[in-house]
Amino acid sequence: MINLQELRTRARDLLTKGEVRAVVGYRRGSRGMAAEPVVITRPEEAAQLVWDPSCVHNLALYLVEDRKLLKHRRQTPDKPIAIVAKGCDARAIVVLLQENYFKREEVYILGVSCEETGVFSDQKLMRRFGVNSQALTDARFDGTDYVVTSAEGEQRCAAREVMAERCLECRQPFPKVNDVVLGEEKARTLEAPFAALGRFEQTANTQVARWDFWKRQFDRCIRCFACRSVCPMCYCEECIVDSITFTVAPDTTAEEKANRVRWIQRSATGSENIGYHMTRALHLAGRCIDCGECERVCPVHIPLRLLNTKLERDAREKFGYEPGASIEVASLVSSFRDDDPNDFIR
Amino acid sequence: MHEQQQQQTQYEPKIVAFLCKWCSSAGSDLAGVSRIQYPANATPITVMCSGSVSPQYILSAFNKGADGVLVSGCHIGDCHYMEGNYYARRKLYMVSELLQFIGVEPERFRMSWVSAAEGTKYAKVVRDFVEDLRHLGPQDKLKAQRP
Ligand code: SF4
Ligand code: SF4
Numbered sequence: 001m002i003n004l005q006e007l008r009t010r011a012r013d014l015l016t017k018g019e020v021r022a023v024v025g026y027r028r029g030s031r032g033m034a035a036e037p038v039v040i041t042r043p044e045e046a047a048q049l050v051w052d053p054s055c056v057h058n059l060a061l062y063l064v065e066d067r068k069l070l071k072h073r074r075q076t077p078d079k080p081i082a083i084v085a086k087g088c089d090a091r092a093i094v095v096l097l098q099e100n101y102f103k104r105e106e107v108y109i110l111g112v113s114c115e116e117t118g119v120f121s122d123q124k125l126m127r128r129f130g131v132n133s134q135a136l137t138d139a140r141f142d143g144t145d146y147v148v149t150s151a152e153g154e155q156r157c158a159a160r161e162v163m164a165e166r167c168l169e170c171r172q173p174f175p176k177v178n179d180v181v182l183g184e185e186k187a188r189t190l191e192a193p194f195a196a197l198g199r200f201e202q203t204a205n206t207q208v209a210r211w212d213f214w215k216r217q218f219d220r221c222i223r224c225f226a227c228r229s230v231c232p233m234c235y236c237e238e239c240i241v242d243s244i245t246f247t248v249a250p251d252t253t254a255e256e257k258a259n260r261v262r263w264i265q266r267s268a269t270g271s272e273n274i275g276y277h278m279t280r281a282l283h284l285a286g287r288c289i290d291c292g293e294c295e296r297v298c299p300v301h302i303p304l305r306l307l308n309t310k311l312e313r314d315a316r317e318k319f320g321y322e323p324g325a326s327i328e329v330a331s332l333v334s335s336f337r338d339d340d341p342n343d344f345i346r
Numbered sequence: 347m348h349e350q351q352q353q354q355t356q357y358e359p360k361i362v363a364f365l366c367k368w369c370s371s372a373g374s375d376l377a378g379v380s381r382i383q384y385p386a387n388a389t390p391i392t393v394m395c396s397g398s399v400s401p402q403y404i405l406s407a408f409n410k411g412a413d414g415v416l417v418s419g420c421h422i423g424d425c426h427y428m429e430g431n432y433y434a435r436r437k438l439y440m441v442s443e444l445l446q447f448i449g450v451e452p453e454r455f456r457m458s459w460v461s462a463a464e465g466t467k468y469a470k471v472v473r474d475f476v477e478d479l480r481h482l483g484p485q486d487k488l489k490a491q492r493p
Contacts, residue, residue, distance in 0.1 A: 204449075211449025211487065240402070263402050264409075271490045275405055278444060282401045285440050310447050311440055319436065336432035341439050342422065346458040346471055 001141060002112055002183035004051055007084070010110060010180060012046035014082050020108050021077055024062045025084035026055040031134040037062060051084065051112055053141070054133040056119045056164065058291040059083055060092035060232040067102055068235075082108040086119075088166070090175030091289035091324030092232045097177075098327050099287075101235065111175030113183030117141045117159070118167025121296075128161050160190050166292035166305065169193050177327065197309045215270070217302045218277060223268040227294035227304055228280065233287045241276045242266060281307040286315050286332025289324035359479035361388040361414045361472070362407040366396045366431075369420035369461045376465030384469035385476045388416065395419065396457075397430025401441045404455065408488035414454050414479045418471070421459040431459070450487055453478045 011023045022041045027048040029036040035054045039062060040046060066081055085093060090111055097104055120139070122132040131150055133139075138149040145156045160168055167173070168191040175181055192198075204210045225242065228234045239245045241264045248257065264275040290312060294304040315321040318341050321332045329335075365371040371392045377384060393399055396419025407415045417438055419431045438457055446452045458471045 207446070207449050207451060209449070210447065214448040215487075263406055265490075269491065271409055271488060274448070274488055275409055278405055278448075279402065281444055282440065307444070307447075311444065314440060314443050318439065333433065333437055336429065336436050340432070340436050342435065344439060344442060344457065345435065346456060346474075 001115065001117070002051060004049075006182055007051055007110070007112065008046045008049050010182075011040070011049055011082065011084075012043045014108065014110075015041070015043040015046065019079065020082040021079040022066075023049075023082040023084070023110070024059050024066075025049045025110075026051060026057070026059075029134070033136045033138060034133040049084070053117055053120045053139050053146075053163075054136075055086070056122075056293075056296060058089050058092055058230075058232055058293045059085065060089045060096065061230060061293075063093065063096065063102065063107060064232050064235045068237075077106075080106050080108045082110050084110050084112055085175050085178070086112050086114050087170065087173040087175055088289055088291040090177055091172065092291060094177050094324045094327055095233060095287050095289060096235075098329070098331060104327070109175065109178040109180075111178030111181035113175065113181060113185060114167070114170070114173035115183050115186055116143075116173075116188050117146075118163045118170060118173065120162055121164040124162045124164075128157055129155060163190070164292055164296075165196050166290050169195055169290075172324075176325075194309055194313045197306055197313060200303075200306055214274075218273040219270050220300045221268060221273040221277070221302055222300060223266065223273065223276065224299060226297045226299065227302075230293045230297045231284070232291075233284055234280075240264070241279050277304075277307060281311055284308060285311040286321055286323050288312060357480065357484060359387050359413040359476055359484075360411065361416055361475055361479070362412040363388040363390045363416040363418065363472070364393050364396070364399050364403060365390050365460075366419040366426075367392050367394050368426040369424065370396075370418035370458070370468065372462035373418075373460040373464045373468040376462065377469045378465075380465045382465055382469045384472050387476045387479075388472050395425065395427050395430035396434035397425070397427065397432075397437075399434060399438065401437065404438075404441055405488070408454075408485060409490050411485070411489050413482070413485040414456070414475055416456055416458065416471070416475060418458045418460045418468070421461055424461065451482055453482060454485060 014020045022039050024039050026035040027038040028050055033054050035050055037057050037059055063083060090109060093109060120133055125132050136148050136150050140147045146159055146162055147154055147156045171193055174185040204213045238247060243262050243266060246260050265272045288308040290309060292305055298304060315332050365374055374390055396417055399417050404415050419434055422431060425431045442455050445455055460468045
């Protein structure tokens with residue numbers, strides 16, 4: 001585990017010296033140990049910061065929110081914003097930098113290494129202990145196992161029993177791109193990359209089985225767009241799957257409004273939901289860094305990671321492309337190789 | 347049985363074919379002027395380049411009831427815009443993979459390289475496609491069920 005005091009001191013110093021205008025991090029929430037995202041601007045607030053396995057959120061989202069707000073206010077700040085970033089958050093930031101969403105000097109990456117822990121899955125905690133992180137008061141990692149403290153006292157369990165699925169498969173729990181990093185670059189892969197995807201493909205191994213599975217999933221999507229809202233990569237001001245995001249200015253004519261192409265209807269019906277999910281997955285191809293936030297926030301438990309990792313694996317195996325690995329390389333869909341797959345073409 | 351057979355013969359697959367202006371569209375014209383016989387099931391939509399075909403076009407065609415979607419462009423190396431078809435190949439590979447992943451029949455979406463001189467090839471691509479779709483029957487997985 002990293003030294004929490006050091007994290008707080010770093011954040012405090014950055015704010016005291018005026019090197020950054022704010023720090024995005026985690027603080028203790030109102031119930032139990034469950035962390036919540038926070039943006040602090042005053043040095044004394046740095047004492048609130050925490051870092052533990054309940055820090056599940058991908059904070060890169062708040063960089064995007066910050067950008068949108070600045071744009072709205074027509075402000076160009078002279079100082080960067082600092083962010084506490086674990087491995088996946090840092091990879092998300094790399095993608096945003098690669099896409100020139102903001103510039104490297106506009107963000108200060110206070111990296112934290114997950115080392116061997118990763119973060120909790122509340123669902124798994126429920127399954128294992130009957131409570132989620134809001135009912136825990138403490139969680140430690142003793143090198144092999146988790147020791148969690150709740151009303152029941154101390155209990156231990158193997159890390160894989162409570163760790164988020166994505167963390168078990170994580171290949172890069174260390175923020176490679178950073179301005180400073182706390183914790184060591186060590187990792188242990190508890191599951192092979194794409195293990196969950198592989199398991200799915202083994203069970204649903206026919207076209208009919210796959211369709212039965214996905215139809216069931218898509219049919220129950222309520223199109224709340226939580227998965228889109230939580231995704232740092234879904235930063236488009238206008239989203240083609242959602243007509244209410246289309247810009248309407250005072251001088252937009254009724255005709256212009258009527259003529260906007262609605263590729264996908266907003267109604268949560270089977271076919272439109274599929275349209276939404278295919279579009280979402282394709283727009284994230286080569287960009288999704290598998291922070292798993294979409295799946296975590298889905299109120300009806302649609303296994304969105306399967307769609308994301310399916311394309312991530314294709315990108316890796318067929319195109320040798322790894323999302324979030326480098327700021328300099330061309331993105332997946334703006335590059336090609338002579339030996340890209342061709343035998344599916346007649 | 348008899349009724350079923352009748353339905354089978356009545357079912358005419360609808361194909362939406364996105365053809366690039368410089369090669370495949372010219373290829374389909376050549377098939378026409380050469381009076382090559384091939385089924386009239388494909389509705390051609392000329393696009394400037396296969397690289398300009400957004401996955402959205404494909405999803406939308408299926409949503410509006412296409413039984414099959416074809417994207418056809420110039421052979422690799424022959425793109426009028428030098429590399430448009432390279433981008434198309436990469437992008438549409440993922441579309442095809444994703445559709446199969448959720449259980450859509452792989453035969454419903456296909457890509458081909460057809461040059462302006464390959465009228466015969468274009469006719470064959472469409473003929474084969476129609477044949478395959480006939481076996482599959484109508485596409486109702488992605489089709490909008492609107493009242
Ligand atoms: S996915 Fe990797 S970097 Fe992200 S929280 Fe889990 S272990 Fe850490
Ligand atoms: S997949 Fe889940 S989170 Fe996303 S829109 Fe559907 S119900 Fe909401």
